[in-house]
Amino acid sequence: MxxxxxxxxxxxxxxxxxxxxxxxxxxxxxxxxxxxxxxxxxxxxxxxxxxxxxxxxxxxxxxxxxxxxxxxxxxxxxxxxxxxxxxxxxxxxxxxxxxxxxxxxxxxxxxxxxxxxxxxxxxxxxxxxxxxxxxxxxxxxxxxxxxxxxxxQTIQIGKTYQGGIIFYIDKTGVHGLVAAAKDQSEGIQWHNGFYIDTGATATAVGTGAANTQKIINAQGSGQYAANLVSNLSLNGYDDWFLPSKDELNLMYQAIGPGAIEPITNVGGFASGDYWSSSVYNNHIVWSQSFASGDQFSNYNYIQLLVRAVRAF
The missing domain is CATH 2.60.120.680 (GOLD domain)
Structure with a gap:
């Protein structure tokens, strides 16, 4: 040439x-x-x-x-x-x-x-x-x-990227977390019928994936929140997980009802309670209301909303 x-x-x-x-x-x-x-x-x-x-x-x-x-x-x-x-x-x-x-x-x-x-x-x-x-x-x-x-395709909060909506960007500016654009369940229990020690006690940002794997290792196959998102294949990605307590809160604050305009609830979250992957004890798990923004503990046998996340 x-x-x-x-x-x-x-x-x-x-x-x-x-x-x-x-x-x-x-x-x-x-x-x-x-x-x-x-x-x-x-x-x-x-x-x-x-x-x-x-x-x-x-x-x-x-x-x-x-x-x-x-x-x-x-x-x-x-x-x-x-x-x-x-x-x-x-x-x-x-x-x-x-x-x-x-x-x-x-x-x-x-x-x-x-x-x-x-x-x-x-x-x-x-x-x-x-x-x-x-x-x-x-x-x-x-x-x-x-x-x-x-x-x-500038990486910024609220933009669609790698299968979901960005709600967290780390200090490198090139890695972070996205949430699926829609809920994966309108109501599913967290546990698999047994009150066992899953070891999924971490709450910090960056621990949701490990928590999810611990839950599945402990509870096995079945119809429950962590297994639902782990089996999810969406927009070409199959590495989804249940967010940790702090990751769930970031979703609420960054792309949920708690976000500032013009991206307030760009994630399309319902005014209900969502599961995290962080346990309080063998019976109780951290969850968050996307109506009030409050985080609280819930018995793991009740049915709450689920929104999957993945890292990029």
Whole structure:
């Protein structure tokens, strides 16, 4: 690929990173790119900064390839590699094909399995998106626009992220906790019919997952709160758990009725009592009212609401 082209395309990618989704009226005046089918020709767009992005590309009026191929390299490309493997732990590569005939003069998102929540965690100065023509016949041209949009998926309280709604972000700014967008039960008991020592006494933020596993180890299979969330598969994630006492309170304060506007109860919680995974003793478990915000102990045989959480 011509180095001058690489420079101009990358610069434009930075300048246009804030464009809207909608196709502009009239013809696109962005620089046109033509790649010869069957060749090793390609064009690259570098991610602006280290962050998670949804990626949108602009298809020109003359885009006619039914399988325009894009490759996403979040961490860059392995040296001398010609393969694109999503299973590569250090340098994963993802292929996305779009039918240009269905998106002429319009923005379209690069997605996996048509999932609009598809995003990639790019590394600055390494991660990039490329368009290639090697999959096309030698008689074909791949017509491209240099326009691309890296939509920064900034991690912030109340935003949808990795399967749920963010309610806690740790000091690193890249890890935290999300709550499922809906309740998993309107009423289920905490125990499994026996008053036994589960050892799930921790209450702090970051202990809910361990508590949940202790409860399941002690109580086994059955219909009860911890087992319900542990078996949950939601939005592509299966590592959900019952929040600890302090995690439950954070949900109320950050995305529940106790949150400030404009995200007051963005989590859609009911005005009822929710289970935590933190025990008070073999008979009693900590819970919280999402009507008043009060935390109190409840007998573990009664039926309360359940909202699953997971770490990211």
């Amino acid at each position: 011509n180095s001058a082209l690489t420079t101009s395309v990358c610069a434009l990618a930075f300048a246009l990173s804030g464009l809207s989704y909608a196709a502009p009226s009239g013809k696109s005046v962005a620089p046109a790119i033509k790649l010869q089918g069957g060749s090793a020709s390609s064009v690259e767009w570098r991610a602006p900064v280290t962050s998670s992005y949804k990626v949108h590309v602009f298809v020109p009026n003359n885009g006619a390839a039914p399988n325009a191929l894009y490759r996403i390299y979040p961490n860059g490309k392995r040296k001398d590699s010609t393969e694109c493997l999503s299973s590569d732990e250090k340098f994963p590569c993802y292929e996305v094909s779009i039918d240009q005939t269905q998106h002429q003069n319009a923005w379209t998102q690069l997605t996996l399995n048509d999932d609009p929540e598809t995003q990639w965690a790019f590394t600055k100065n390494k991660g990039y998106v490329s368009a290639v023509a090697s999959n096309l016949a030698a008689t074909e041209l791949l017509n491209l626009s240099s326009l691309i949009r890296f939509e920064n």
